Amino acid sequence: MDLCVLPPEIIINVLEHLPLADLVRAESTSRMIQAFCHCEIERRLMNGPLRDEWNVLIHLDQAVATPTRFDARTKEVTYAIAMKPIEIKTMYDHKRQIHCSLLRKSRQSQYQFHEQFQFTLDKGLAEDAPVDIAAQGTKLCAVDGTITRLLTHATQIVDDKKRIAPRPIKYALQVTEMRLPLSTLAA
Known part of the structure; x- marks a missing residue:
């Protein structure tokens, strides 16, 4: 069947009712409706029900x-x-290693574990200099962020006694961006 004879409004209306998995399958099999499928996928991601589907759990902060x-x-x-x-x-x-998790909203409006990834703090980071870091998950999830070693103050004498243990080294981790393949969204 030649899809060019159908008006675009009918094609768009039909694609609105397809589940995301079928929409991705139609996008990869038919070149004629590929642009329509891309527009519908983007509409669902930006304005539709898929907008708040993903969360990231980073070192006990969501x-x-x-x-x-x-x-x-x-x-x-x-x-x-x-x-x-x-x-x-x-x-x-x-x-x-800083353990992180990718969470996906289930049908009951609760976020459930989907994938695990890790950021690695390397030894010898310079103080107060942000370093770009990246993590790759097992199912092609890619996460970017920055890590900064915060300034540590010199050892202070408290009540004329020195501390036995060293002061803790503090890092600030900020995740900025995440990339997911379309196949993960449709699964």
Whole structure:
């Protein structure tokens, strides 16, 4: 059947009623309706029910991921993560893993675990100099952020006694962006 004979309004109306998995399948099989499918996917992501579907759990702090753009060429959705920097304390300057999780909203309006990823704090970060970091999940989730080692003050003498333990080293982690493939959204 030649889809060019149908008016665009009918094609758009039919695509509005398809589930996302069928919409992704139709997008990858038919070149004639690919642009219509891309527009419908982008509309659902930006204004529809998929807008607040993903959250990120970072070191016991949860942040909402809101979609900013859909790239039809790479078939990836980019999410912005608005959050305050998370303060992480460690006693020694050593390599450390920060465990994070990707959460997806279920039908009962609760967020459930979907995927795990890790950021790595490297040894010897300079103080007060932000460093870009990236993490890759197991199912092609890519997360970008910045880590900054906060300034530590010199050892202070309290009541004429020195501290036995060193002062903790503080880091500020801020996640800025997340990218998910369209196949993950449709699953």
